[in-house]
Amino acid sequence: MEDSTIQDLTLLNSPVDQISHLAVDIGGSLIKMVYFSTNREKSVDKTQNNSSKDNLLSGRLYFLMFETSKINECLDFISSKQLHCRGVQHHGFPASDKNTIKATGGGAFKFADLFKEKLGISLDKVDEMSSLVSGANFLIKSVPSEAFTYVNGQRNYEQIDHNDLYPYLLVNIGSGVSMIKVDGDGKYERVSGTSVGGGTFWGLGKLLTKCKSFDDLLEMSHQGNNRVIDMLVGDIYGGSDYLKIGLTSTAIASSFGKAVSEDKELEEYRPEDVARSLLRMISNNIGQIAYLNALRFGLKKIFFGGFFIRGHAYTMDTISVAVDFWSKGEAKAMFLRHEGFLGALGAFTNYQLVEEFPCTAGHYNRNPLVEDLNDNGIIECCLRASN
Numbered sequence: 553m554e555d556s557t558i559q560d561l562t563l564l565n566s567p568v569d570q571i572s573h574l575a576v577d578i579g580g581s582l583i584k585m586v587y588f589s590t591n592r593e594k595s596v597d598k599t600q601n602n603s604s605k606d607n608l609l610s611g612r613l614y615f616l617m618f619e620t621s622k623i624n625e626c627l628d629f630i631s632s633k634q635l636h637c638r639g640v641q642h643h644g645f646p647a648s649d650k651n652t653i654k655a656t657g658g659g660a661f662k663f664a665d666l667f668k669e670k671l672g673i674s675l676d677k678v679d680e681m682s683s684l685v686s687g688a689n690f691l692i693k694s695v696p697s698e699a700f701t702y703v704n705g706q707r708n709y710e711q712i713d714h715n716d717l718y719p720y721l722l723v724n725i726g727s728g729v730s731m732i733k734v735d736g737d738g739k740y741e742r743v744s745g746t747s748v749g750g751g752t753f754w755g756l757g758k759l760l761t762k763c764k765s766f767d768d769l770l771e772m773s774h775q776g777n778n779r780v781i782d783m784l785v786g787d788i789y790g791g792s793d794y795l796k797i798g799l800t801s802t803a804i805a806s807s808f809g810k811a812v813s814e815d816k817e818l819e820e821y822r823p824e825d826v827a828r829s830l831l832r833m834i835s836n837n838i839g840q841i842a843y844l845n846a847l848r849f850g851l852k853k854i855f856f857g858g859f860f861i862r863g864h865a866y867t868m869d870t871i872s873v874a875v876d877f878w879s880k881g882e883a884k885a886m887f888l889r890h891e892g893f894l895g896a897l898g899a900f901t902n903y904q905l906v907e908e909f910p911c912t913a914g915h916y917n918r919n920p921l922v923e924d925l926n927d928n929g930i931i932e933c934c935l936r937a938s939n
C-alpha cells in the first residue's frame with residue numbers, strides 16, 4: 553500500500569460528503585462499482601476564475617467490488633448507503649438522475665429487472681467493450697503512475713506519451729478474455745478472445761485444490777513449484793536445452809505433462825504445485841495469444857487489464873516473459889493499477905462529467921466493510937458540469 557489512509561465507508565454518512573454518479577460493471581464473476589464523492593466544504597466553483605462557464609467540482613473516485621453470485625448483498629449495500637440516489641446539487645452542479653445509473657457488463661442485461669425491483673432504479677446500459685476502452689484510455693491518459701511494465705520483479709511506471717499511445721492492444725482478462733485493438737477514443741475493434749481466462753483459473757483451481765477463495769489460490773500458487781507437474785524441455789531432452797528452436801531446458805514443453813507418466817493420484821501432488829502450474833499455463837497462454845494478435849496488427853504496446861491479474865507478481869511476470877519471449881523483445885506488456893475497474897470507469901465516464909485534468913492517484917484505501925476487496929487506489933479528480 554502506498555498510503556495508509558483507511559477510508560471507512562461510514563464516512564459516507566458524514567453530512568459534508570456528497571456522493572454522486574454511481575456506475576457498475578456486472579461481470580460473469582465480479583461486480584465492480586465506481587462512484588464519485590466530494591467534500592462539500594472543499595468543492596470548488598471555478599466560474600469566477602475561469603472564462604469558461606464550466607463548474608468544476610473536486611472530489612474522489614472510489615472503487616468497490618462484490619462477487620456476482622452475491623448480487624443481493626451488493627444491492628443491499630447500495631441501498632443501505634443510498635449510493636444510487638445521492639446527488640450533488642450545489643455550485644450549479646446537477647444531481648445525477650436519481651432513478652438511473654450507468655451499467656455495463658452482461659449483468660446490466662441479466663440483472664436489470666432485479667435492480668428495478670429491489671432499488672427502483674433503471675440501468676442505463678453502456679456497451680461492455682466500449683466501456684473497457686473508455687476506462688483504459690481515461691486511466692492511461694489522465695491518471696499519473698497508472699501504467700507500468702513488470703520486469704525482473706520490478707514495477708516500472710511509464711509516462712505514456714499521449715501522441716504516441718495509439719494503436720495498442722487491450723487484453724481484458726476477466727472470467728473470459730477479450731482482446732481489443734484500440735485506435736483512439738471510441739475507436740476500437742474486438743479482434744479476438746479466449747474462453748480460457750480468469751474463470752478457468754479459478755474454476756479449475758477450485759476443483760483441483762479444494763481451495764475456498766481466489767486469494768488463497770493465488771497465495772498457494774506463490775508457494776508452489778510448477779516443475780513438479782509440468783513437463784520441461786529438459787525432461788524430454790535429458791537435461792539439455794533445445795536451442796536450435798529457442799527453447800532452454802527449463803522451458804515448459806507440456807503444461808501438466810508430467811502427471812501422465814507419474815503414477816500419482818491428485819492427492820499426492822501438493823495443491824501449491826498444482827496452483828502454480830495452472831497459473832503459469834493460463835498466463836502463458838493468454839500472453840501468447842495476446843502477442844499473436846499484436847503481431848497480426850503490428851501493435852507494439854499491449855495493456856493487460858481485468859481482475860484476474862490482481863497485481864500478482866507471478867502472473868504479471870509470466871505474461872511479461874511470454875510477450876517478451878514470443879515477440880523477441882519487440883512488444884511490451886503493460887499493466888494498469890486499476891486493472892479490474894476498466895469497465896466500471898468507462899461506464900462512469902459515460903456520464904460525460906469527468907474532467908481529464910487534474911487527476912491524481914496514489915492514495916490507497918482498504919474498505920473494511922466489503923469482503924474480498926482488493927486494495928484499490930482512489931483517484932482524485934474533478935467533475936465538470938456545463939451551464
Ligand SMILES: Nc1ncnc2c1ncn2[C@@H]1O[C@H](COP(=O)(O)OP(=O)(O)OP(=O)(O)O)[C@@H](O)[C@H]1O
Pocket residue numbers: 578579580581582583619657658725726727728729749750751752753754766767857858859860861862892924
Ligand atoms: N475475489 C475474487 N473472487 C472471484 N474471482 C476473483 C477474485 N479476485 C480476482 N478474481 C479473478 O478475476 C476474474 C474476474 O475478473 P473480472 O471481474 O475482470 O471479470 P468479469 O467482469 O467478472 O468477467 P467477464 O468480463 O468475462 O464477464 C475471476 O475469474 C478470477 O480469476
Ligand SMILES: CC(C)(CO)[C@@H](O)C(=O)NCCC(=O)O
Pocket residue numbers: 579580658680726727728729730744745746747
Ligand atoms: C463474453 C465476455 C465478453 C463477457 O464479459 C467475456 O467473458 C469474453 O470475452 N469471453 C471470451 C469469449 C471468446 O471470445 O471466446
